[in-house]
Structures are given as C-alpha cells and as structure tokens.
Amino acid sequence: MSIAIVIPTYNEAANIGTLLNRVLAVGPEYHAIVVDDNSPDGTADVVRAIAAKEPRVHLILRTADKGFGLAVRAGFARALETDAELIGQMDADGSHDPQVFEELRAAIEAGEADGMIGSRYLATSEIQGWNLHRHANSRVANTLTKWIARLPIADATNGLRLFRRDVLEALDLDRLQSRGYSVILETNYCAHRLGFRLGERPITFHPRAAGESKLGFREVLRFLRFLLALRFRAVPGIANPRAARLRIPAG
Numbered sequence: 001m002s003i004a005i006v007i008p009t010y011n012e013a014a015n016i017g018t019l020l021n022r023v024l025a026v027g028p029e030y031h032a033i034v035v036d037d038n039s040p041d042g043t044a045d046v047v048r049a050i051a052a053k054e055p056r057v058h059l060i061l062r063t064a065d066k067g068f069g070l071a072v073r074a075g076f077a078r079a080l081e082t083d084a085e086l087i088g089q090m091d092a093d094g095s096h097d098p099q100v101f102e103e104l105r106a107a108i109e110a111g112e113a114d115g116m117i118g119s120r121y122l123a124t125s126e127i128q129g130w131n132l133h134r135h136a137n138s139r140v141a142n143t144l145t146k147w148i149a150r151l152p153i154a155d156a157t158n159g160l161r162l163f164r165r166d167v168l169e170a171l172d173l174d175r176l177q178s179r180g181y182s183v184i185l186e187t188n189y190c191a192h193r194l195g196f197r198l199g200e201r202p203i204t205f206h207p208r209a210a211g212e213s214k215l216g217f218r219e220v221l222r223f224l225r226f227l228l229a230l231r232f233r234a235v236p237g238i239a240n241p242r243a244a245r246l247r248i249p250a251g
Contacts, residue, residue, distance in 0.1 A: 004031045004084035006075030008068055012092040013041040020050055020057055023098045031056045035075040037066040069183030073173045088162040095206050096160040103201050104162040113199030114167050115191055118160035122202040129207025141223055148231050149189050153198050156188050167196050182226040
C-alpha cells in the first residue's frame with residue numbers, strides 16, 4: 001500500500017527537512033508531497049535537495065495564484081495521479097506528529113471511517129504552547145462549525161487528516177472555493193455531505209518548531225464568512241459518491 005502525505009509550505013525552511021525525515025521514518029510506504037508557494041526563505045531548495053536523494057519526496061513549486069487552500073488542492077490532485085490508496089495532509093511546522101498517521105490508518109483499514117482526523121478536542125487530546133487568544137479562536141471556530149455546518153466531529157479545522165483515496169476522488173477539487181485555511185473545513189464538510197464517514201483520534205498538538213504562525217485574525221474572519229456561505233451552497237462532487245467508494249477496495 002502506498003500512502004501520500006500532502007504538506008503545504010511557506011517559509012518553512014527551518015522545519016521541513018526534519019519533518020520529511022520523520023514522515024519517511026513512519027514506514028517505507030509513506031511518500032511526502034510538499035507544495036511550496038515559492039517561499040523566499042528557500043524552503044523549496046531544501047525539499048529539492050532531499051528529493052534528489054529520496055524518491056519518496058516530491059516537490060510542487062507554485063509561483064502564481066498562491067494560497068494555503070490552493071496548495072492543499074494541488075497536493076491532493078497530484079496524490080490522485082499516483083497509486084496512493086490513502087492520502088493525508090499535515091502541517092509543516094512540527095505541530096503534528098507523523099506517527100499519528102498509523103493510528104488513523106488502522107482505523108480506516110478496520111472500517112471505522114472513510115476519513116480520519118487527528119483531533120485536538122477529544123477527552124485525552126492535548127494542546128501545548130497556545131495562548132488564551134489562540135485557544136479562543138479555535139474553540140469558537142469549531143463550535144460555530146458544529147452549529148452551522150452540522151459536522152459530527154469535535155475538530156473540523158485541524159490539518160492532520162487521512163482519507164481513503166475514493167473520498168478525494170468523489171470531490172470535485174477544481175470546484176472547491178477556499179483559497180485559505182478554510183479548505184480543511186470545506187473538504188471535511190463536502191466529504192460528510194457526500195455520505196462518507198469521518199472519525200477522529202486524540203492527538204497532542206505541539207508548539208511550532210520554528211518560525212511564525214500564518215494564522216492571524218484576518219484568516220479567522222475569512223473562515224467565519226466562508227462557513228456561513230458553505231452551509232447554503234451545493235456540494236461540489238460526483239452524483240453518487242458511494243459508486244466511487246466501490247472502485248477502490250479498503251486497504
């Protein structure tokens with residue numbers, strides 16, 4: 001089984017090398033697809049040097065039409081061009097532990113869900129290094145998501161996720177609208193509305209290893225506006241997602 005992990009990056013040169021080593025160490029079936037928005041700090045150069053020696057590392061360098069949401073969508077599209085049966089996403093800053101993918105994978109292979117999320121808001125989850133402001137922003141975003149989008153999960157906004165291939169095949173990636181961090185919510189919401197089952201596992205969310213967070217107050221406001229619009233529009237996807245689910249057997 002091949003597993004592709006999509007990692008969007010912008011100015012993560014100080015973190016990406018260590019992270020790629022950790023992803024590849026999880027197992028020989030793991031591949032990393034780094035989608036870099038032409039970072040001025042040389043992130044792409046670091047990835048390119050690693051990829052020259054390691055065929056499981058792949059780089060997508062984007063020089064136009066940038067944005068976290070577009071980077072995630074480009075990474076998912078590239079993953080679907082491979083033979084990966086499971087496709088995941090994670091942050092590049094060290095806040096996510098790649099070993100968690102094995103827990104998410106086991107749950108999917110056991111038939112518990114079609115997509116699994118590493119959750120910061122289950123009983124045994126832990127968040128390290130956040131101030132009160134960031135806790136409040138995240139809690140409000142997830143509470144509003146439950147009320148408005150009616151997603152049956154505790155953490156709809158965390159970027160540590162793993163999907164069966166057919167979940168992403170069922171989404172029309174070109175018709176997704178998010179250009180920012182709300183792509184996480186949008187893909188989770190669309191998968192749920194198309195009939196796929198989402199599950200969660202508790203995680204420890206670690207402080208950023210180096211650099212600065214890109215999630216500011218402006219991005220939070222964009223998320224809230226996007227959430228309201230999302231609830232009242234049609235879901236971009238195939239007419240019968242269950243038919244797509246039958247095309248790819250469970251891992």
